[in-house]
Structures are given as structure tokens and as C-alpha cells.
Amino acid sequence: MLLGIYAIGLLFGGREFLVARAGTQVDPGSEEWSRMAAVIAEINPADADTDFLLAMEALQEGDQPRYIEYMESALGKGVKHNNLLLSEYAHHLMRIQAPFQSIDIALNRWRENHQLSFEIVSLPLGQGPASQQDYNAIRRELDAIDWIYEWELREPSGDMLQWVLLLQFEPAEEAAIRDVIEATSILLLPSEARSRLRVRCTSWEDCQSQVR
Template identity: 40%
Template structure:
């Protein structure tokens, strides 16, 4: 341990490098496609707990394999540091151990970590994708946005079905623009297993409280026939329980 203390500054520099690697790993995951497990209908709410990010794991796993020993050294030097849990969580994620990864990230969050934008953003996205209770999702998203109000990283919401017409797309964008905390939205499409898929990436207005149910309501508008949209809106009591009500 005396040797470790002697080279503590060198280790700190290495932690920064590992942190950059973790950031690139999360970016590569967020740019990946969404693998659907089936059962999605037109409502985005029906799909909120069916998507998981497909791993671009080969290069990322190689990075963490190369630096696994150094991560162990960091864990010995700073076992109580939330950033250590974050690094160990990213290493577990690259190895395919989702359960251990989330356990580590939640330990970091319990330590009151606020400075790590990538940890807070990734955990918020994870809570949404796994179909957590809407209050947990809102808590995670708002914790991220309060501590990093000017982060340009998006939150991605999967769509059960994409817009079929320009009017569909326009109606969805208008509904999203009416939400106070939404600064911008971008429809993204891709092909998975020869099937077209869609997701919407949202950016945030600083200083606004986020209720993800409002975004689910906006994108679920596509499930209504175009002629009904001027007369009805979608209201969601959770992220999956949505109903059509008169305006």
C-alpha cells in the first residue's frame, strides 16, 4: 500500500484516462441500435420497458481488459470513492454483467455523486429502458439535469411505431415542442433484423423540472387516428398506462 500511496498522483491521472474511456464507452452504447423483444404496439408507452441497448462490445471490452489491473489498483487506493464504483460498473458492463454494473452504479449514487454527468445520464436512461416506476425514472432524470443543467446529452425514448406520414411526424414534433422542459427532439430510424425501428432523442431546457410521462404522451399521440387528434389528447398516469381523453 505504501507503494500505491507513493504513486498516488500517477494513479489519479490514470483515473482520468479511465474516465475518458468510460465516457467513450457510454457514447458508443448510446449510438447503438435498440434490440426489441417483441410486443410493441403503436404506443410508445407499451414499449418503454422492452428495449435494451445492443452492445458494441468488441473494442470496448478490449479497452477494459487492457486496463482491468489498473482499475483494481484504483479500487485499492480509493475503495470508497463513487468514481471507483463508476469505473468498476463500466468494466462489469463491458463484460456483460449488467447486474453487477448496475449494483456498482447504484452504490456510486448512494454516495451522493453529482459531478459525473455520464453516470447520472446513463442511469437515467437505464431506469427508463428497464420500465422502472415513473417516479424512479423522473427522480433519476431530474437528478441528472439538476446537477448538469447544460449537458447536451439526450434522453432516448423508443417508439413502438414510427410516423407513417409527414402529418404524423409534424403532430408529434408539435406535441413535444409544447412540453416546457423539451429543448429539442430528433426522430431517429434504423433497421434491426430487417425491420424498421424508431426512437426519439430529447434534449432539455435548463432549469425545468422533467416529467417523462409528458414525453410519452406526446409520442403516443401517433396511436390516435389523425382525425381524432384535434379533439383528443393522450394522458398517462404512468409510463405504460395511457388513455385518450377529450381536449
């Protein structure tokens, strides 16, 4: 049974990013960010952190190709120390619903280089549980994923207009975003069928039910 498009409705708003070297919070797209990026680019244009600053500026300007170019340049320099860079790129790939393999590479690069980080994977969902039965179904699926250490579902409230799934890595296990998409897609199945069927996805748009 074809389940159709996985509606994830990702939002990108006015986030503030912690710049490790500056030690302060600066909003990408602000004049302060632009000045900081320009100064660092002039002092050390070949540095991976410079690419990151320029990438975030490009993203705020809506220039996604330039964002990707700068981020790939930074990653190509073997950057490992910048937890925010690795985290942001993984989250960006999820926001644009990039191929699973690309997201997995980014997630595992982040996981391997910052195993003790307290930061989490944040995945907004197009649909959340409407009942305790729905919640229990998602819980069974997520608890069965080896690479997830802890998880939490947060319902819409205040400025958060949709359900958000928060995940923490199990450091010794390799992450695969497909597992999470399939687990949360269990809600697309009728409640009476969830014990005998599971969801398998080949992409964000192509998910099908299978007998367990």
C-alpha cells in the same frame, strides 16, 4: 379507451463509454476495462467513480442487481461531477422501463448537476411516424412540453434499427418522462381523433385516451 402496452423495444448493444478520469474510450466488458476497474478499486475503493466502473462491468456481464447496487452506492455518495454516470443511470432506467418517478429523479439529478452539458436524452421508440401527418401530430405534442429545449426524431438507418427521439433539457424546468411517453403515444390514436383526444399514462403499460 385503453391503449395498452407502450411498445418501446429498447436495445442495449456494444456502446463505448467515455471515462472522464482516463480521458479515453474503453469498452465495458473488455480486458482493459476490467484491469482499469481493478486498479482503481484497489487504489480508491470508496470513490464513486470506482462504483461506476464496477457497475458498468457488472452490466456487461448481465448482472443487473449488482449494477444497480454499485450505481446506487455511487449516487448515495453525492456524486455530481461525473456527467457520464448520471446520464448512463437515467438511460438505464429508461431501458428497463422503470417507474416514471425513478426515471424523473435520475433525469433531474443529471439536469441539475450538468445544465451546460451538450449530451442529450436518447429514447428509442417502438413506433415512429409513418406519414407527415403522424410527424405533425408528434411535433405538436412535443412542442407543448415546457422542459424540452430541442428535440429531433431520427428514423431507422444503418445500425440503428428503430426510431429514436433525441431530447435536450430546458435547464430551468423539471423533466418528467411521462410527458414524452404521452406525446409519442399520440400515434396510437386514429388520426381523425388526435385533435380532440390526448393520451394520459400512469405507467409504461397503462395509457388511455382522454378528451382534451
